[in-house]
Amino acid sequence: MGIQLERPDLENTAFTRRLILLSVLGVFLLGLPIWWKTTEIHRAPLPFDEIRRWAGPGVLDAKVFVNIDLRVDSSDSEALPPNSPSLAATIEERVNSIYGSVSGSDLGRPTQAANQPSEAASIALAFRIQDHIADGGSGTKKDEEPGNYEVHVTCKAPESGEDVVSVSASRIVDITTTCASDQLPNRIAVVIAGLFADEQKKYLASSSKEDNAHDHDNMRMVKYAPEYQVTFSLLNGDPTDANVSWDIQNGIDYFILPFLNTISKLSNFSVSSQIQHYAALPIEPEVYPSSFCLRPHMLPHFINSAEWNLASTVAKGTPLNFVLYIPPKSQTPLVLLRSDGQPHPTNAFLIPRWGGIVVRDPPTSDRLSLDDLHPIMEIFLAQLRGLLGVKETRISNAGVLLEGTSITYESERNIGVTAWEHDRLIRERTVQNLVDAVTTLNSLGKLIEAGENMIVLDEIRTKVLTSLTSIHHCHKALQNSSNPTLAYSHSRTAILNAESAFFDPTMVSMLYFPDEHKYAIYMPLFVPVCVPVLATVLKEIKGWRSKRKEKGKKKAE
Amino acid sequence: MLKHAVILLLGLCLSLAHADAPANTSLVQLPASLDEFWPLPAADEAAIDGFFSKSGHTNNWAVLVCTSRFWFNYRHIANTLSIYRTVKRLGIPDSNIILMLSDDMACNPRNRFVATVYNHMNRFLDLYGSNVEVDYRGYDVTVENFIRLLTDRVDPNVPRSKRLLTDDRSNILVYMTGHGGEEFLKFQDSEEIGSYDLCDAFAQMWEKKRYHEIFFMIDTCQAASMYKQFSKEKTPNIIAAASSMTGQNSYSHHTDSELGVAVIDRFTFYNLETLERLKRGDQASMKQLFSTYDSYLIASNPGIRDDLAARTLENTLVTDFFGGVQNVELTPSGYTLDNPTIRSPPTTYPTKQPIHNPVTRHTFASAEQTHTV
Numbered sequence: 005m006g007i008q009l010e011r012p013d014l015e016n017t018a019f020t021r022r023l024i025l026l027s028v029l030g031v032f033l034l035g036l037p038i039w040w041k042t043t044e045i046h047r048a049p050l051p052f053d054e055i056r057r058w059a060g061p062g063v064l065d066a067k068v069f070v071n072i073d074l075r076v077d078s079s080d081s082e083a084l085p086p087n088s089p090s091l092a093a094t095i096e097e098r099v100n101s102i103y104g105s106v107s108g109s110d111l112g113r114p115t116q117a118a119n120q121p122s123e124a125a126s127i128a129l130a131f132r133i134q135d136h137i138a139d140g141g142s143g144t145k146k147d148e149e150p151g152n153y154e155v156h157v158t159c160k161a162p163e164s165g166e167d168v169v170s171v172s173a174s175r176i177v178d179i180t181t182t183c184a185s186d187q188l189p190n191r192i193a194v195v196i197a198g199l200f201a202d203e204q205k206k207y208l209a210s211s212s213k214e215d216n217a218h219d220h221d222n223m224r225m226v227k228y229a230p231e232y233q234v235t236f237s238l239l240n241g242d243p244t245d246a247n248v249s250w251d252i253q254n255g256i257d258y259f260i261l262p263f264l265n266t267i268s269k270l271s272n273f274s275v276s277s278q279i280q281h282y283a284a285l286p287i288e289p290e291v292y293p294s295s296f297c298l299r300p301h302m303l304p305h306f307i308n309s310a311e312w313n314l315a316s317t318v319a320k321g322t323p324l325n326f327v328l329y330i331p332p333k334s335q336t337p338l339v340l341l342r343s344d345g346q347p348h349p350t351n352a353f354l355i356p357r358w359g360g361i362v363v364r365d366p367p368t369s370d371r372l373s374l375d376d377l378h379p380i381m382e383i384f385l386a387q388l389r390g391l392l393g394v395k396e397t398r399i400s401n402a403g404v405l406l407e408g409t410s411i412t413y414e415s416e417r418n419i420g421v422t423a424w425e426h427d428r429l430i431r432e433r434t435v436q437n438l439v440d441a442v443t444t445l446n447s448l449g450k451l452i453e454a455g456e457n458m459i460v461l462d463e464i465r466t467k468v469l470t471s472l473t474s475i476h477h478c479h480k481a482l483q484n485s486s487n488p489t490l491a492y493s494h495s496r497t498a499i500l501n502a503e504s505a506f507f508d509p510t511m512v513s514m515l516y517f518p519d520e521h522k523y524a525i526y527m528p529l530f531v532p533v534c535v536p537v538l539a540t541v542l543k544e545i546k547g548w549r550s551k552r553k554e555k556g557k558k559k560a561e
Numbered sequence: 562m563l564k565h566a567v568i569l570l571l572g573l574c575l576s577l578a579h580a581d582a583p584a585n586t587s588l589v590q591l592p593a594s595l596d597e598f599w600p601l602p603a604a605d606e607a608a609i610d611g612f613f614s615k616s617g618h619t620n621n622w623a624v625l626v627c628t629s630r631f632w633f634n635y636r637h638i639a640n641t642l643s644i645y646r647t648v649k650r651l652g653i654p655d656s657n658i659i660l661m662l663s664d665d666m667a668c669n670p671r672n673r674f675v676a677t678v679y680n681h682m683n684r685f686l687d688l689y690g691s692n693v694e695v696d697y698r699g700y701d702v703t704v705e706n707f708i709r710l711l712t713d714r715v716d717p718n719v720p721r722s723k724r725l726l727t728d729d730r731s732n733i734l735v736y737m738t739g740h741g742g743e744e745f746l747k748f749q750d751s752e753e754i755g756s757y758d759l760c761d762a763f764a765q766m767w768e769k770k771r772y773h774e775i776f777f778m779i780d781t782c783q784a785a786s787m788y789k790q791f792s793k794e795k796t797p798n799i800i801a802a803a804s805s806m807t808g809q810n811s812y813s814h815h816t817d818s819e820l821g822v823a824v825i826d827r828f829t830f831y832n833l834e835t836l837e838r839l840k841r842g843d844q845a846s847m848k849q850l851f852s853t854y855d856s857y858l859i860a861s862n863p864g865i866r867d868d869l870a871a872r873t874l875e876n877t878l879v880t881d882f883f884g885g886v887q888n889v890e891l892t893p894s895g896y897t898l899d900n901p902t903i904r905s906p907p908t909t910y911p912t913k914q915p916i917h918n919p920v921t922r923h924t925f926a927s928a929e930q931t932h933t934v
Contacts, residue, residue, distance in 0.1 A: 356617055
């Protein structure tokens with residue numbers, strides 16, 4: 005059989021060609037959903053509207069209620085002015101009018117504090133003052149709950165000396181004044197308003213967006229953390245002079261632990277201590293004939309960060325350092341000077357958001373006993389209070405507003421924080437956490453909306469939802485104020501979840517990846533394939549058209 | 562109604578009493594607003610022996626990044642280590658410095674002077690000296706790690722020393738050097754960071770209040786293009802300085818003929834000329850630093866961007882970024898506590914036991930045993 009050169013069967017080739025073309029197109033079509041599915045980015049749906057709603061103007065506005073029981077010494081009740089039954093109501097009205105908020109009866113109306121920028125939340129304290137004259141002073145012990153205070157008014161004869169206001173450590177104010185006077189409501193109102201004025205100022209400052217660059221409290225205070233690591237370090241300059249040790253276990257147990265236990269509602273604290281020898285100062289003290297001096301401008305360089313091993317390697321917990329520095333004998337007595345050149349009585353200083361330092365000359369005995377540690381621990385405690393933002397309760401501007409009144413404040417000499425301070429700290433942290441949680445969620449929302457290529461895992465969604473629920477509960481609890489601790493625990497959940505969602509390691513949108521880059525990736529892949537395919541498609545269409553024309557002509561003929 | 566009448570009556574009495582106010586010392590005037598409770602801040606300011614810094618920052622951080630590897634890029638390591646030495650000398654503690662070195666020149670087999678890095682042919686100063694703490698080394702220096710560092714989205718197991726734990730009071734110096742082009746900087750010869758990525762990372766830091774001010778300094782070719790995307794809305798409070806404008810190259814300063822490679826870049830070299838003269842707490846302003854830039858010596862036009870800065874360059878100190886100018890406050894007094902001998906042993910708070918954490922952990926790990934010699 006010879007080789008037969010057959011003429012290609014035109015009809016058959018065209019069919020094959022079309023088959024190939026169709027299969028290629030079919031693969032494309034089939035591949036499209038697969039490609040779509042496999043390149044899809046998992047983005048758990050987040051409630052962006054709700055997140056934005058919380059950041060809206062006025063939504064976070066809250067009135068934090070302070071309940072006050074007013075008790076007027078009943079034995080002297082004849083001396084009261086005739087309007088005494090409504091004394092509490094009068095005072096409530098006046099205090100609330102000072103605070104610029106509406107009285108407790110119309111809760112529904114949003115608070116409109118003056119001059120508030122619209123985006124910022126305005127948190128206002130509001131007072132509910134109840135009369136307890138009828139009770140005849142029978143104790144219901146309400147003052148033992150956070151947020152519930154008691155004002156005791158003791159009447160005195162107008163001539164018997166000056167008025168006395170005494171603020172106890174446990175949520176009670178005693179006022180001794182002339183009850184018969186018309187001034188009574190005003191006097192009490194000023195005391196109450198004054199006690200909380202500083203706190204209210206802080207809320208205004210934190211919510212307004214104005215520059216608080218020089219707010220010392222804000223500068224000093226550490227950021228909120230669920231856990232702090234408190235480290236007490238004894239740094240001994242030269243152990244050949246004095247091989248100092250300290251009774252720190254007892255020192256902490258007696259002086260610091262009661263304080264930490266009390267505020268452990270706010271955060272966890274873990275305490276540790278260490279002794280380091282041969283601790284050299286990185287700065288040279290100025291030499292005077294009788295002493296060695298450190299001037300304020302030298303103190304920022306006091307910490308020898310290269311050699312003193314103070315930094316904690318443990319990742320969790322914000323560290324707070326307290327250092328007792330004992331200089332070598334060759335540098336004693338070592339005195340800290342104030343800016344005016346006078347020796348500083350406590351010989352101690354604080355580094356904002358870092359910790360506190362006390363400088364003491366080597367002790368006569370090698371071991372610092374509990375008694376020796378007492379004054380040092382008092383300073384450490386004061387510094388710790390400053391770092392954590394505990395503010396002393398004071399009637400603001402009392403010298404002017406309550407002229408001629410003697411005011412005493414009781415301090416809590418066992419624990420180191422009074423109930424007033426503790427309550428205030430809880431309220432402030434609650435408000436701060438609430439505002440921060442909302443801001444963080446909002447930032448997170450912006451971030452996710454901006455990064456279209458970012459994967460959003462389901463657990464992020466869970467955290468965001470938990471945080472939103474807690475924000476809601478916290479806001480509600482704040483308004484009701486029956487239990488500030490509950491509001492606080494909600495705020496804590498809210499901030500922790502929001503932060504952990506924001507700082508989640510998966511939330512890194514991997515790099516700027518604009519659409520042009522995508523084209524650049526797909527082009528070399530698809531262009532070489534597409535050109536012949538498209539060319540064939542065009543050719544087929546052309547052929548089909550011309551065929552139709554021919555057919556049409558034939559029919560016409 | 563009665564209440565209102567009473568108030569009116571009281572108000573009347575008050576206004577009547579007001580008339581002879583000076584005579585009656587026991588008169589209490591009801592303040593109209595809370596403002597009267599807040600005395601002018603002057604009194605408060607004086608109470609604190611005031612040397613909180615004027616710039617409003619309380620801590621300093623430095624992120625120093627060398628992005629290129631291989632022996633012929635010796636100078637980039639030297640650049641970074643020079644800045645590292647400077648910030649450390651000016652007082653930023655090692656715990657606040659994040660040093661990223663993408664290669665190890667000191668131990669490179671081609672390094673004739675083993676275990677040293679010099680930034681000058683006279684070889685007076687060993688930059689690798691005794692105390693260099695490298696946080697990210699070698700192949701750890703990646704774009705991803707850099708972005709993670711800035712945004713603090715790190716694995717929970719990353720130690721504190723490798724994290725940028727800044728807050729709204731932190732001034733950060735970000736120094737980068739390596740090989741780059743228009744709007745990108747090459748990392749490790751394998752990947753690159755774009756100006757968009759960088760801006761995005763800073764924007765996220767700002768969003769989360771993780772910096773107070775940033776000084777961004779970059780020594781690479783076309784360096785100025787790297788800060789192009791910064792904007793007032795997204796990344797305020799940034800001052801930026803770059804070695805060259807877009808379209809220009811940056812050049813090395815000189816070659817050490819014994820090492821056989823260039824040892825430092827021009828821009829960094831002339832910055833160091835100024836920085837080396839500074840002492841801790843120096844009052845030189847950024848304006849002064851920038852005025853020393855000589856485009857003839859640097860062989861390119863240094864780019865400076867100050868339109869995002871919160872303060873004018875005259876009012877911004879070089880040590881606000883290069884120095885660890887820490888604020889301190891003298892403690893006025895301790896908190897008076899009772900003497901333990903006259904009171905009972907520590908008790909818990911009288912009202913309630915702590916709710917969330919009944920036990921405060923009290924560890925004394927290796928107490929009294931740590932000795933630093």
